[in-house]
Amino acid sequence: MxxxxxxxxxxxxxxxxxxxxxxxxxxxxxxxxKDSSHEFDINCLKKYLGxxxxxxxxxxxxxxxxxxPVFPQLNNELELKIIASAILYDKACLAIxxxxxxxxxxxxxxxxxxxxxxxxxxxxxxIDNALDKYGDKIRELSNIKLDSxxxxxxxxxxxDAGALVFDSENSIKEVxxxxxxxxxxxxxxxxxxxxxxxxxxxxxxxxxAYSRKKNKPFTELSLPxxxxxxxxxxxxxxxxxxxxxxxxxYLNKLLNEAHSKExxxxxxxxxxxxxxxxxxTNSWGDNLQDADPIICPLSYxxxxxxxxxxEEVWSTIFKIKxxxxxxxEFSTVDLSNQFxxxxxxxxxx
Numbered sequence: 001m002x003x004x005x006x007x008x009x010x011x012x013x014x015x016x017x018x019x020x021x022x023x024x025x026x027x028x029x030x031x032x033x034k035d036s037s038h039e040f041d042i043n044c045l046k047k048y049l050g051x052x053x054x055x056x057x058x059x060x061x062x063x064x065x066x067x068x069p070v071f072p073q074l075n076n077e078l079e080l081k082i083i084a085s086a087i088l089y090d091k092a093c094l095a096i097x098x099x100x101x102x103x104x105x106x107x108x109x110x111x112x113x114x115x116x117x118x119x120x121x122x123x124x125x126x127i128d129n130a131l132d133k134y135g136d137k138i139r140e141l142s143n144i145k146l147d148s149x150x151x152x153x154x155x156x157x158x159x160d161a162g163a164l165v166f167d168s169e170n171s172i173k174e175v176x177x178x179x180x181x182x183x184x185x186x187x188x189x190x191x192x193x194x195x196x197x198x199x200x201x202x203x204x205x206x207x208x209a210y211s212r213k214k215n216k217p218f219t220e221l222s223l224p225x226x227x228x229x230x231x232x233x234x235x236x237x238x239x240x241x242x243x244x245x246x247x248x249x250y251l252n253k254l255l256n257e258a259h260s261k262e263x264x265x266x267x268x269x270x271x272x273x274x275x276x277x278x279x280x281t282n283s284w285g286d287n288l289q290d291a292d293p294i295i296c297p298l299s300y301x302x303x304x305x306x307x308x309x310x311e312e313v314w315s316t317i318f319k320i321k322x323x324x325x326x327x328x329e330f331s332t333v334d335l336s337n338q339f340x341x342x343x344x345x346x347x348x349x
Contacts, residue, residue, distance in 0.1 A: 001094060002026050008082055008120045028067050029083060033090040038349060041091060041103045044084035046294055049110055049118070060084065081119060089123045093130040101242050102349050104131040105341055106295050112338050113297070113324045132245035139195050139244055142188040146181065198239035205237055206254050212236070213283055218258035224269055224277035227332050230254050231340035232283055241344050251340065252333040268329035271301050272315070274339070275326075278302045279310075287346035293321035296342040298335070301326065 005026055009016055016022040036044075043056040060080055064071045072079070092104035107127045118124065209218050211229050218226050230251050234243075256263060275298075278284050284302065291299035300322065304314040315326040330338075 001030075001090065004089070005029065005086055008086065008123075009079075011120055012078055012082055014079060014082070024068055024070070025083070028064055028071070029086045029090060031067050032063065032083070033087045033095070036087065036091065038102070041088065042106060042292070042295065044087050045103070045106055045110060047081055048085040048088060048123075049114075049294070050116075051294060085120060085123050089127065092127045093123075096130045096134050101131060101134050102345065104128075104134070105242055105345050106349075107131075109295050109338065109341055109345060112334075113328065113330065131242060135242045135244050138240050139198070141192050141195060144185050144188045144192070146185060194239040198237065201237040202234070202250060205233065206250060206257075209254060209257055214281070218254065221258075222277070222280070223255075223259045223262055223332065224273045225281050226255060226258055227269060227336045228274060228277045228339060229281060229283060231336045231343060234340055235343045235347075241348055243340060243344060247340060248333065248337050251336045255332055255336065263332065267331055269332055269335055270329055271298065271318075271324065271326045271335075274298055274335055275301050275305045279305070284343075290346055290349070291342075293318070296346060297322045297324055298339050299342050299346060 002022065006016055006022055009022075009025070016025070043053060044060075046053065047056065047060075057077075057080060060083070061071075061073060061076065064080075064083070065073065088103065088107060091100050092107055096104055104127050107124055108131060111124065205212075210216070211218055211221060211226075212233055213229055214221060214225075218230070221229065234247060234250060279302075284299070288299055288303045288306070291303045293300045297318075301314070301318050304318050308314040308317075318324070318326055
């Protein structure tokens with residue numbers, strides 16, 4: 001981490017003047033990352049992406065000053081951005097787990113439709129890779145075995161090899177130890193079963209190519225409807241979140257099998273198409289009030305559409321808030337994959 005921070009500063013034309021100064025910045029980043037709230041992390045992400053917020057700038061500067069009184073308080077905009085991005089890296093890449101994966105997911109979602117170059121872009125690349133690895137790691141099957149530490153509460157008498165007597169002195173301790181071993185093994189068996197069930201359910205769902213929400217084959221649904229329904233239905237069969245790294249391939253396979261001829265002619269749709277498909281299928285309304293324009297642009301678009309009852313003003317507001325054009329074309333699988341991850345984010349943040 002220390003070497004990366006030094007490199008990020010140097011790449012930003014703010015090289016550290018001394019080892020002491022570098023250690024000071026490492027200390028600031030680690031302390032801020034350790035107990036930061038979800039809201040704080042999201043504000044760090046937005047700052048890194050260039051969405052300026054004067055109130056958060058003051059909060060970040062003030063918090064840093066509490067940790068390090070020597071931190072510069074003037075002309076520090078670029079350094080604040082470096083620190084914000086390093087906090088994301090520390091939390092969403094180095095410390096990714098059952099809580100922090102949601103920040104990694106937000107980092108990925110916020111890049112949808114954005115092609116602008118970022119300062120120290122390797123930060124988001126590493127976070128993206130960490131998210132994929134974590135999604136696969138939680139689906140690894142456990143190797144279950146009861147080893148020699150599973151002792152019997154009975155011991156043979158040395159003077160009578162054929163007799164078994166109860167060892168009252170150690171029995172309670174041994175029973176407790178053995179129950180703990182068995183409990184761990186049973187928990188691992190249950191998780192293994194869940195992992196295998198998830199995989200089986202996904203493959204059966206793809207094989208049948210049948211929409212459970214609409215009770216008809218995907219081939220009988222419009223392409224825009226398939227884009228949103230495949231995302232929603234894949235989420236429904238997941239046993240664990242985040243999604244596995246193969247989720248993109250699953251969505252791509254199902255969309256291509258259901259609409260191969262149509263996709264050969266035109267493989268893209270717009271955000272407007274997605275919004276109208278959500279209205280058509282009436283399949284998504286959960287947690288829309290929490291849809292952030294930067295993190296969840298598709299859900300936010302639908303939220304605006306509903307709030308303004310389909311009037312054109314929604315698209316104008318959307319463009320201002322997200323810096324995305326509603327009529328921009330995206331590949332169908334990119335839209336479906338983005339929507340899947342927005343569902344996960346909104347349901348689990």
